[in-house]
Amino acid sequence: MANILKEKSFDLALNIIQLSKDLQSKSEFVLSKQVLRSGTAVGALVRESQNAESAKDFIHKLSIAQKECDETLYWLELLFRSNYIEKEIFSKLYTDCSEVLKILKSIIITSKQKLNS
Template sequence: MQESILKNKSYAFAILIVETYKVISSEKKEFTLSRQLFKSGTSIGANIREAEFAQSNKDYISKMSIALKETNETGYSI
């Protein structure tokens, strides 16, 4: 199976999001936005992984579109 740059980068991004979440929630005591950042930032890679096993082209496009929306939401949360 071919190495996926998108999967690798989304995984590395998710790790960065988790580390950021830990700092914001523990040191800054900010929970609402940090939780939203955590959820949307880690969801990107999850949706990309789901798209990998899509049942059809439409399903693939749908899951990748959700990943794109989560990326946009993460940008808003930052």
């Protein structure tokens, strides 16, 4: 499951980078940097979690990734509703990000259950 998360979070980061480039070409820099920061942090935190020092550290890193992922959804919604991105782009990125978020939540719940048993 971690490999699926690693791949999907990396793909999400690549798509967010492209979105950021597109936004910057339209002279939108502030929101572009916000979505770029949160959208690429998810994959970086997933990678960090693979080298966690303990089960608690693993859960902690994935919990931060979960927060970054949710923040990315916020920025995507804001960009869409403020007409910076088209519905097609928004729908694709929002779906991909939501999927990563669901995987993160599932892994965190399972890891907490294992830790507490």
